[in-house]
Amino acid sequence: MISQKNIALFVIIAAIFGGLLIPILSFNLAFATSQSEGGEVTGGNGGSEGGEDQSEPQPQPEPEPEPEPGIIPGPEQPIDPCEENPEAEGCEPEPPIDPCIEDPTAEGCEPASVPTPRVTEPPDDDCLYDPSLPKCAPIDGECPEGFNMNEDGQCYPDKPCPTGFERRNEDETGTCYPIDGGSPSPTPTVTPTGNQTEPAPLVNETTPTTNQTTPAPAALQISTDKKIYNLGEMVTITVKNNGNETALLPNGALGIGIKNLDTGKSYRIIATQALVHLEPGESKSIGWNQNDAEGEQAIPGNYRASVNPDSFADFKIQKLLSPPPPSSSLPPINIVIVTEINTQIKNYYSTITTPTPTSCTTPQEKTIPLGPGTIANKGMRILAVFDPCRLVDGGAILNLPSSNNNLKLLAVDLEGSGSNTEVHKAVVMDLQRIQRITNNQILYNVGFRETVTGESPITDNTDTIRDINALFLWNDSTRRINFINDNSIALNAILSSSD
Numbered sequence: 364m365i366s367q368k369n370i371a372l373f374v375i376i377a378a379i380f381g382g383l384l385i386p387i388l389s390f391n392l393a394f395a396t397s398q399s400e401g402g403e404v405t406g407g408n409g410g411s412e413g414g415e416d417q418s419e420p421q422p423q424p425e426p427e428p429e430p431e432p433g434i435i436p437g438p439e440q441p442i443d444p445c446e447e448n449p450e451a452e453g454c455e456p457e458p459p460i461d462p463c464i465e466d467p468t469a470e471g472c473e474p475a476s477v478p479t480p481r482v483t484e485p486p487d488d489d490c491l492y493d494p495s496l497p498k499c500a501p502i503d504g505e506c507p508e509g510f511n512m513n514e515d516g517q518c519y520p521d522k523p524c525p526t527g528f529e530r531r532n533e534d535e536t537g538t539c540y541p542i543d544g545g546s547p548s549p550t551p552t553v554t555p556t557g558n559q560t561e562p563a564p565l566v567n568e569t570t571p572t573t574n575q576t577t578p579a580p581a582a583l584q585i586s587t588d589k590k591i592y593n594l595g596e597m598v599t600i601t602v603k604n605n606g607n608e609t610a611l612l613p614n615g616a617l618g619i620g621i622k623n624l625d626t627g628k629s630y631r632i633i634a635t636q637a638l639v640h641l642e643p644g645e646s647k648s649i650g651w652n653q654n655d656a657e658g659e660q661a662i663p664g665n666y667r668a669s670v671n672p673d674s675f676a677d678f679k680i681q682k683l684l685s686p687p688p689p690s691s692s693l694p695p696i697n698i699v700i701v702t703e704i705n706t707q708i709k710n711y712y713s714t715i716t717t718p719t720p721t722s723c724t725t726p727q728e729k730t731i732p733l734g735p736g737t738i739a740n741k742g743m744r745i746l747a748v749f750d751p752c753r754l755v756d757g758g759a760i761l762n763l764p765s766s767n768n769n770l771k772l773l774a775v776d777l778e779g780s781g782s783n784t785e786v787h788k789a790v791v792m793d794l795q796r797i798q799r800i801t802n803n804q805i806l807y808n809v810g811f812r813e814t815v816t817g818e819s820p821i822t823d824n825t826d827t828i829r830d831i832n833a834l835f836l837w838n839d840s841t842r843r844i845n846f847i848n849d850n851s852i853a854l855n856a857i858l859s860s861s862d
Contacts, residue, residue, distance in 0.1 A: 612670075
């Protein structure tokens with residue numbers, strides 16, 4: 364019994380030690396096998412110890428690359444089944460493609476809207492204070508009626524600066540600069556449109572350089588003394604304040620603008636820039652001589668005077684209708700013109716110290732100063748007397764004020780001699796404008812001929828002169844005209860003996 368137990372214990376101990384020795388024995392066996400296959404390197408001669416044969420080395424398998432530090436491969440992204448099959452259940456259909464985007468001209472497609480081009484703003488009174496504004500640029504290379512072009516190619520209004528402003532001598536831009544902090548007068552917009560004649564409020568407008576506006580609007584009514592005027596006849600325009608508050612009108616012209624309804628040409632009345640107060644129920648009137656800013660006569664047609672778009676008065680200018688001739692068939696005589704010319708001639712011969720030309724073959728060249736000085740309305744001034752010779756050729760350059768308002772050059776035929784000389788005929792000669800020199804000077808040109816045909820201020824009819832022996836300057840307007848030092852006439856007269 365005891366021996367059986369000892370045997371069993373021995374077996375158990377052997378099993379335990381056998382389990383521990385097996386890994387050690389396996390390692391030794393594998394190490395020994397490796398040495399027997401590869402041999403032991405013996406130094407520099409390449410031989411092997413123990414006389415064993417040297418064999419070929421076996422290639423070692425390449426190690427798998429280690430992943431880069433910091434990069435942890437993740438799971439692959441799932442594939443959207445709707446990308447492979449958009450028609451699969453649960454997939455939303457793609458929006459339809461608009462055919463008008465690919466082909467705007469396809470049937471049923473509306474054409475793309477074209478933006479309305481911006482209309483260029485024309486020059487206005489803002490250009491008095493800053494001609495460099497974009498709207499002060501010329502239109503098609505030219506400034507509008509009533510505007511001048513400065514040295515920078517910009518337009519500025521052809522009118523004096525308002526109270527508190529001035530133009531500087533060395534400045535050629537036409538800019539109105541403030542005097543001791545002055546501010547410009549407000550100018551209401553004059554755009555005569557519409558058919559209404561009822562009074563309407565005066566439009567308030569902000570001045571170009573300040574935020575000052577005109578006082579509270581007032582109801583204004585405008586009227587003319589007649590509905591039809593002859594050419595050259597004075598048009599009297601009246602503005603009445605029918606409101607309950609004082610109206611502040613922008614200038615001495617009462618803010619009135621005049622427009623030819625047939626041609627669209629605008630006219631302005633030359634007046635001071637001082638503000639005018641119009642009390643409730645008060646009326647003020649001003650006259651228009653039918654001339655534009657350059658002194659040219661307005662043409663026959665339909666006209667409108669307005670202070671705002673809803674307050675205006677319409678009138679008509681017609682050609683002068685000649686009265687029927689008297690029984691003698693002679694045209695009527697303008698006694699006022701005849702008397703004025705004869706008076707000037709008598710004064711001329713009573714004061715001259717230099718005799719008239721004695722030789723009719725020598726051309727006469729001289730400059731006749733006009734200023735400083737004035738010429739009264741409907742007044743005359745003698746420029747030259749050629750008697751006993753007559754004018755047959757030559758010409759003259761006239762430097763006249765820009766606001767000449769119908770200054771006219773008369774070719775005159777005088778009869779008699781000395782203080783007994785009287786006018787026989789007179790006609791208006793055509794002046795051709797050359798160019799503007801400054802704000803106060805415009806050059807005109809006229810050519811002389813032996814025979815001149817034109818309008819006669821004596822008969823108001825067309826007449827012809829063949830014996831011109833004197834030249835006169837006539838102020839055919841209703842106000843006096845001022846001349847400056849540079850206003851003059853350069854005369855070149857070719858003479859001939861009278862028949």
